[in-house]
Amino acid sequence: GAVVSQHPSWVICKSGTSVKIECRSLDFQATTMFWYRQFPKQSLMLMATSNEGSKATYEQGVEKDKFLINHASLTLSTLTVTSAHPEDSSFYICSAIRTSGRVNEQYFGPGTRLTVT
């Protein structure tokens, strides 16, 4: 099956610093990727839709200036958490859409656990 990777798998950073998380589709091209966030013992919530070559579309309540998304190639989307605070500590999961004919398959990355101290 298709593989999506995320890097790093976990990261600890100090409050006020920025952290970049990468999402790569390893064996297919993805014009669309999604970023989800999951707080402990909660569900996954969509943060934004990342579109290759254009600006990301953010869900209501998600600060676009705080969560910078760049989808500069068909295999890579990055999420940068700027000026991170402890409340940004969460599990961040990306997914990538592979289109085969008329079928769209969504593949998830393994997630990145961010802890802000």
Place this chain on the structure above:
Amino acid sequence: AQKVTQAQTEISVVEKEDVTLDCVYETRDTTYYLFWYKQPPSGELVFLIRRNSFDEQNEISGRYSWNFQKSTSSFNFTITASQVVDSAVYFCALAGWGGANSKLTFGKGITLSVRP
């Protein structure tokens, strides 16, 4: 707006018992997909099934079975003869058709504990 309701939050069963996880959804789309995912303690989502809105046929895969009832907007998941390895959080999810519409709306998840 799309919504997925998983009314059960935690279920505990003894190994070999059957267990059904409920999922009710709301959508205005006439074409959509329904999913079940398993999330073990490692956090990585494990895809279990995808069902499109045109196909109401029930599906069985080993000990897993799914019952899709469009009339009641439900997509329930049954594990037969549960095992300790089935312990995880299970999410039901809903997506539209294609491209950016593929974004998933997840239910709150059901924590399943299977005791030996």
